[in-house]
Amino acid sequence: MKDLIFEFVCYNHNIMLKFNYYFKGEEQIVISTDAEIALQIRDLKMSFGQKEVLKGVNLDVYRGQIVGYIGPNGAGKSTTVKIILGLIEGYEGQVNLLGQDISKDAYDYKSKIGYVPEMAEVYENLTAREYLNFVGELYGLNKTAIDNKATRLMEIFEIGSVYDSRIASYSKGMKQKLIIISSLLHNPDILFLDEPLNGLDANSVMVLKEILGMLAAQGKTIFYSSHIMDVVEKISHRIILLNDGQILADGSFEQLKQTNKEGSLEEIFNQLTGFNEYKTLANEFVAVVQGV
Numbered sequence: 040m041k042d043l044i045f046e047f048v049c050y051n052h053n054i055m056l057k058f059n060y061y062f063k064g065e066e067q068i069v070i071s072t073d074a075e076i077a078l079q080i081r082d083l084k085m086s087f088g089q090k091e092v093l094k095g096v097n098l099d100v101y102r103g104q105i106v107g108y109i110g111p112n113g114a115g116k117s118t119t120v121k122i123i124l125g126l127i128e129g130y131e132g133q134v135n136l137l138g139q140d141i142s143k144d145a146y147d148y149k150s151k152i153g154y155v156p157e158m159a160e161v162y163e164n165l166t167a168r169e170y171l172n173f174v175g176e177l178y179g180l181n182k183t184a185i186d187n188k189a190t191r192l193m194e195i196f197e198i199g200s201v202y203d204s205r206i207a208s209y210s211k212g213m214k215q216k217l218i219i220i221s222s223l224l225h226n227p228d229i230l231f232l233d234e235p236l237n238g239l240d241a242n243s244v245m246v247l248k249e250i251l252g253m254l255a256a257q258g259k260t261i262f263y264s265s266h267i268m269d270v271v272e273k274i275s276h277r278i279i280l281l282n283d284g285q286i287l288a289d290g291s292f293e294q295l296k297q298t299n300k301e302g303s304l305e306e307i308f309n310q311l312t313g314f315n316e317y318k319t320l321a322n323e324f325v326a327v328v329q330g331v
């Protein structure tokens with residue numbers, strides 16, 4: 040790789056992390072790492088009835104990486120994540136998470152996972168205190184520790200004043216903050232985020248982006264699925280583009296740019312997925328709305 044500048048080795052919790060860096064202007068970009076594999080997927084296939092949704096996905100995700108998992112609607116992103124989380128059965132292939140085969144091993148690996156689903160179901164009749172205590176106890180945390188941690192995280196996210204209010208009274212962004220807190224309460228090793236910025240205001244987005252960067256720097260692995268391309272472009276060490284159940288591209292943003300010669304991730308996405316008719320579709324849509 041011609042732009043490779045240097046290799047950096049460090050130790051995190053006694054695990055050797057080896058990063059290969061290159062530079063984009065002043066910015067350092069991790070392009071590969073010989074660190075521990077956090078998630079390994081081999082020939083993953085999934086069908087719903089006659090519809091083949093995943094057609095043989097292969098993937099190694101390393102500890103400390105932020106992976107942006109992108110793709111058009113219906114590409115199979117959520118299906119991949121739900122299989123990894125053990126929420127969908129009937130798949131073919133192999134998934135190893137944090138060194139455990141999810142089809143064979145006990146469920147203890149689940150306690151190391153944090154998950155922010157695209158559409159989270161929360162018990163709206165509960166208060167945040169009740170909900171976070173419930174979630175924390177499911178993870179085996181001590182009640183006082185949960186309460187201390189939950190109170191502080193709610194305050195940092197500026198929703199401390201509604202800790203004892205019913206979740207039903209929260210705005211969309213407040214609920215999203217609560218879901219993010221509940222996914223991190225047990226300090227997971229790997230985090231799956233499906234559109235985590237849903238409803239968050241610009242300031243909160245900045246805070247969350249910073250948090251994700253810090254967690255990754257501490258060796259947490261982050262699997263981030265979103266359609267907001269400029270955020271994926273900025274936060275991801277590595278971007279994986281899934282199209283029609285297959286990986287179409289896999290690399291750092293810089294690598295994708297070199298291969299595809301387009302400016303932004305949005306443009307690369309459009310080019311790779313062969314989508315260039317947005318103006319025609321918009322015209323047709325407006326014409327139908329106007330009844331012409």
Ligand SMILES: Nc1ncnc2c1ncn2[C@@H]1O[C@H](COP(=O)(O)OP(=O)(O)OP(=O)(O)O)[C@@H](O)[C@H]1O
Pocket residue numbers: 087092110111112113114115116117118119
């Ligand atoms: N439980 C299910 N039963 C039948 N079909 C399903 C089921 N879950 C997902 N699918 C289908 O699988 C395909 C992939 O869905 P999936 O939710 O994984 O896509 P996605 O890439 O996450 O899309 P989006 O960006 O819209 O969230 C879609 O065609 C969807 O209709």
